[in-house]
Amino acid sequence: MIIRYFAWIRERLNRDEQQLELPDSVKTVQDVLHHLRTIDEDFAFVLPPETVFRAALDDELVELDTPLGSAKELSIFPPMTGG
Template sequence: MKILYFAWLRERLGRDSDEVSLPDSVATIADLIEWLADRDEGFALATANRKLIRAAVDDELVDHQTPLNGARTVALFPPMTGG
């Protein structure tokens, strides 16, 4: 699965994406964020306030309880503002 990072999340991590193979225990966006935080201290610090992290699965905005069910791409980003 490809994970894309945007805006200040990308800047804090120093990268714009990761390619990962998920264990069976990672079933939702929330699980994914926890799993990434457990593996990477920088990610854990950047996502300490999980309420600020938004997600999209295969280009569709989703909440943290959304199942990953065969997702190819997950994008993680801070809240967006209109304009």
């Protein structure tokens, strides 16, 4: 799966995106975040569990308990401030 980052999350992680092989136990968006915190210290530091952020699977905004299904791309970003 490709994980993409935006705005301050992208800046603080110092990466736009990353390719990630997910174990079978990772089933939802929240599971991906938990997995990343486990394997990546920087990620755990920048996005601790209490962080307020939003997520999209293949361009669709989703809740954190949404199953990944066959999505190829997960985007993680702060609450939006357009307009």
